[in-house]
Amino acid sequence: MALLADGTSALLIDGKLVPGSSGTFPTLNPATEDVLGTAADADAEDMGRAIEAARRAFDETDWSRNTALRVRCVRQLRAALREHVEELREITIAEVGAPRMLTATAQLEGPIEDLGFSADTAESYQWNQDLGQAAPMGIPTRRTIAREAVGVVGAITPWNFPHQINLAKLGPALAAGNTVVLKPAPDTPWCAAALGELIAGHTDFPPGVVNIVTSSDHSLGSLLAKDPRVDMVSFTGSTATGRSVMTDAAATIKKVFLELGGKSAFVVLDDADLASACSVSAFSVCMHAGQGCAITTRLLVPRARYDEAVATAAATMSSIKPGDPSDPGTVCGPLISARQRDRVQGYLDLAVAEGGTFACGGGRPADKAVGFFIEPTVIAGLTNEARVAREEIFGPVLTVIAHDGDDDAVRIANDSPYGLSGTVMSSDPDRAASVAARLRVGTVAVNGGVWYSADAPFGGYKQSGIGREMGLAGFEEYLETKLIATGVQ
Structure with a gap:
């Protein structure tokens, strides 16, 4: 031009x-x-x-x-x-x-x-x-x-x-x-x-x-x-x-x-296809290196299947390698700047200090000496009270949190200063709709629905x-x- x-x-x-x-x-x-x-x-x-x-x-x-x-x-x-x-x-x-x-x-x-x-x-x-x-x-x-x-x-x-x-x-x-x-x-x-x-x-x-x-x-x-x-x-x-x-x-x-900002929750109910839901959640967090305000960066899963959920999310995120954005196959590109990369790394360091562990990722890719890249990362072992579960990180970082049923999942999802977006997965459409109705957010995706469209309003509740x-x-x-x-x- x-x-x-x-x-x-x-x-x-x-x-x-x-x-x-x-x-x-x-x-x-x-x-x-x-x-x-x-x-x-x-x-x-x-x-x-x-x-x-x-x-x-x-x-x-x-x-x-x-x-x-x-x-x-x-x-x-x-x-x-x-x-x-x-x-x-x-x-x-x-x-x-x-x-x-x-x-x-x-x-x-x-x-x-x-x-x-x-x-x-x-x-x-x-x-x-x-x-x-x-x-x-x-x-x-x-x-x-x-x-x-x-x-x-x-x-x-x-x-x-x-x-x-x-x-x-x-x-x-x-x-x-x-x-x-x-x-x-x-x-x-x-x-x-x-x-x-x-x-x-x-x-x-x-x-x-x-x-x-x-x-x-x-x-x-x-x-x-x-x-x-x-x-x-x-x-x-x-x-x-x-x-x-x-x-x-x-x-x-x-x-x-x-x-x-947002710190949106991806809610998996106990009757959902756990493997599919966790894979979708993990993949979405990697898109554009997680640099989206409405990305669901908290994965809420049934406590009884927590370890399985963490393993599934980590397997998906480990398979997505940060790469050249000009490559047609790249999903996760770089962060926008060195400043943003350092900010995300600061949150990853904080996750460890708060008692969390990395199921995958945790820092800069070993093969990326140049470029503002961060590995897709799954944080496990923390509750919704942790700062990495409450503050917007704006990177390819997913925090997995256990819930004890529908009411508890709604409580955790809503226990946030933000209210931008959310996702609910369940094999029962009525049950999914009931949970979605109780989320204090501006957009909700239910069982794979897509809310982004020119004729559809987008925005959030609370902060x-x-x-x-x-x-x-x-x-x-x-x-x-x-x-x-x-x-x-």
């Missing part, structure tokens, strides 16, 4: 591709530790210009009222992404360390197609609803509910699934009539900058409607939460950072969407977040509700 003359990616501000005021910063290949290239490094003044452009585009153009234009632009973006999908695939594999197989689904192609849901929803949405005539306080009145765009949206996104999360914010926010300033993670600037290039060169988005600001400064996103010109902040990332975003946004009482992304609920996160009351003569 085209870059600026000096070979770096660019910012997109007010419809133009521009360099960053702080120069450039490198982006790395996490599998090789090589520098891939450089990205535009924005500063606070660049962010201020992006916010001002978004504010002006919302206030001074008809973008928020021109549904046909918005639908056309979002579909143009989808078409441009489709046209350049192979270039984007190679960028994603190299910069994110995403296994090639995942780019056919949630890492790239899935999010591209999901843009169609946002465009279709805007096109068919009931923007106005007639409540009919009434006489409040004896005054004949016709009431209409109008749904309108929130305004300027600040979107702050992480590095683990950059296309999925960037587009899950941009698609509905733009289709709903908002203007957007996107601040992606410093670890994956090229994935976001590629969007800016395609928007600038292949779509009719008016200047200022979409702004993309890459920066090496992790804190630059806080300006979006603090700035009074921004009407809403949409953040995906860690719970700790989510608290900071919420605190910063409180000063201007702006709308906040948060999709945060896993506020609001929903995707689906109609995700579209409506970016809308305000106005009641218009007109006197009837």
